[in-house]
Amino acid sequence: MKRYRAAVIGCSRMGGFIDNEVAGSRWHVPPYSHAAGFVACPRTELVACADLRTDVMERFGERYHVPKERQYTDYREMIRREQPDIVSVATQPEPRAEIVIFAAENGVRAIYAEKAMAASLAEADAMVEAVERHGIAFNLGTNRRWSPIYEHMKAAIDRGAVGKLQTLIVYHNGTLFNTASHTFDLLLYLNNDQPVSWVQAHLPNDDVPQTGDILPVDPVGMGTIHFANGVTAHALLTARGLEVEAIGDEGSLTALNDGQEWLYRTRQVIDAGNRKGLVATPFAGVEPASSTLRLIEDLVHALDTGEPTRGGPRVALAGMEIIFGFIASHRRGGARVRLPLTERSLRLQRSVAPHQPKFDVQGAS
Known part of the structure; x- marks a missing residue:
């Protein structure tokens, strides 16, 4: 071959x-x-x-x-x-x-x-x-688009494990280019790469110039992403690390510790009055593999x-639209911004030294 x-x-x-x-x-x-x-x-x-x-x-x-x-x-x-x-x-x-x-x-x-x-x-x-x-x-x-863990999560969502998908939450977003490029793509993947209608965001460090075409830093950001199919995603800045939750009308599925553990809850009858609530339900994971x-x-x-x-290039571009949409929203005082953006000249241009790679295994003597 x-x-x-x-x-x-x-x-x-x-x-x-x-x-x-x-x-x-x-x-x-x-x-x-x-x-x-x-x-x-x-x-x-x-x-x-x-x-x-x-x-x-x-x-x-x-x-x-x-x-x-x-x-x-x-x-x-x-x-x-x-x-x-x-x-x-x-x-x-x-x-x-x-x-x-x-x-x-x-x-x-x-x-x-x-x-x-x-x-x-x-x-x-x-x-x-x-x-x-x-x-x-x-x-x-x-x-993570090629991780068996999130492939497994997506398959569960697609077969209706949480009912009709309504909300996605990522609990760790970080800097937009370096970290959120991962999380935004994961949100797109879990929602079958549906188009994004609008975003609304906040960049807490306030280190983004309000005007001009040069972005001198990779900013930290959090915000809301609304998809054309009605699903809303929230990218949060928390200390939980990378955890992602899918919420539907019949339950929720959460990948904890970047998919090492799972919390699955389904809507079930919880009392004699036939009232329903979310009840923890077993959910088998999968073995990780090299993405x-x-x-x-x-x-x-x-x-x-x-x-x-x-x-593919269109999927990659969709993630970029969210990154620059977050920046545009912050520049407009946190206003809702529709995608795709018409202004496309803003450019990341940093003055930083190249990273020195770790040539040896960390912690090895």
Whole structure:
């Protein structure tokens, strides 16, 4: 069976070394980084990498057996010379659109892009256009979409375990680009990627300029998301960590501790007067598995069959619309904002040093 040639652009934390930070974690089943996923997948071969930092790239090459002659400081040269089938873009959001568009226009057939999708809605639009025009299989690194745990939760909701879905609640939202890109995508996934009608949000740190096209920080945000099918979602900032709850007219299902535990309650008769209340009901979970590997396998399946991926550029764009919708709502004093936005030029542009990856397993002697 055909093996697909893969290359990673951005050899740092998510590109190659985050596995060291989560070794032994119940929440993150290896492989977790892009490179580790390609090495683990029997249908892919990691053949090249690119990064501006040669020291980081050298350690990446040592770990994943990428020889010096296939380590590039110019990703364009790498794509032209190596002609990979699949490219991972594991950079920060600011340069991502330029890289994805170049890859799409220069022979790459599948792209695994880290989240958030891009630094602006205008750039995300350009990515969608390029990916769709060239027929590229595309997935964004919002990994819970490929987690068996949330796949199991979605299946329960779809078969009516809570009755008619009315409300979704995420109890941990964090910064919009880095963290909420995960939670927003999870809300979209659990609601079958229904269109979002409007959002209403608050950014408590008040560090977002009220005017101008430059966003100098990745802000923390919380708010409400209303879907076209009538479901309302609430993205909260709490200390509970990532927990998500689905509430319907016949019960509720909550994934606790990022899906490690479950609380399932169904509406049942609770007394002689036939009054109903929510009663705890057994709910069997599923074994976790590597969401990174499953995401890559989804790309491989798309390359094999021509079928769409579970993600895709339009799904990624929907998450971006929510991020910028939250910012727009805050700029308008917390007003309700309808999506899609007409203003698409606001751009994340930070002045931060690149993250130094953890080259060794955390806590190891």
